[in-house]
Amino acid sequence: MIDLDDQDQRPARPGADPVTDGRKVALGLVAAFVAGVVLGGVGISQLRDSRAQRERNAVVALVAVPRSANLGGSSVQGSVQLSGLLMVVNTGPAPVTVRGVTAERPGVVLRSIEDSRLLPAGGTGQVVVELRFDCTTAFQSDPLSLRLSVETGDARTREVSYPVALFGSEWHRDAMTMC
CATH class of the missing domain: 1.20.5 (Single alpha-helices involved in coiled-coils or other helix-helix interfaces)
Structure with missing residues (x-):
């Protein structure tokens, strides 16, 4: 109970x-x-x-400067073909790999002839390029817009444009000796 x-x-x-x-x-x-x-x-x-x-x-931040174009070349009827160097400086915060460089406008054709170049942050490298100039029209006062294909640390490929002054550059001087 x-x-x-x-x-x-x-x-x-x-x-x-x-x-x-x-x-x-x-x-x-x-x-x-x-x-x-x-x-x-x-x-x-x-x-x-x-x-x-x-x-x-x-982030991709590059500076490109024409270097010597006297690595060899030929001249045919007012046109010059040269191999030269393009100095590329990585001013960005991370390493990048330059996969290719191209540019084209009337009188000028440029393309890189090597595979790729790794540039550490703050680093400098030289890219070997092939240059074709028409002696009468190539060296105008307006800059040549380079297109650089770069791979960033996240494995993505990006296209970067950078203007380069041809007139008065080492490429101009080396090409004019052959024109």
Whole structure:
């Protein structure tokens, strides 16, 4: 028989205190919440750092300067074909690989003749190019727009344009000796 009027406040389990058990559960929940906030903050920080690194690796900043064009060449009826050097400086924050260089306008055709050149951040390299000039129209005062195909650290290929002044350059001087 069970007496329901009994005012005995003893716990149902020996050694169990409902107030202490509630505090333990609340403390466990607070600890789990704090751990979740800390781990979430670390994860977000890592995600931001990774995104910033990817953005830095995607930046391409190059400077191109004509160098000597006396690596060999030929002249035929007012047209000159030369092999020369193009100095390329990587002013960007990450290494890039120059895959190719091309340019074309009336009187001028340029293309790289080597496979690729790795340029570290802040580094300089020379690309061997083949140049064809029409002696009467090639050396105008407006710059020649070079198209550089580069691969960035994220393995993507990008096209970059850079204007180069031909008139007064070493390429101009070397070509004029053959015209």
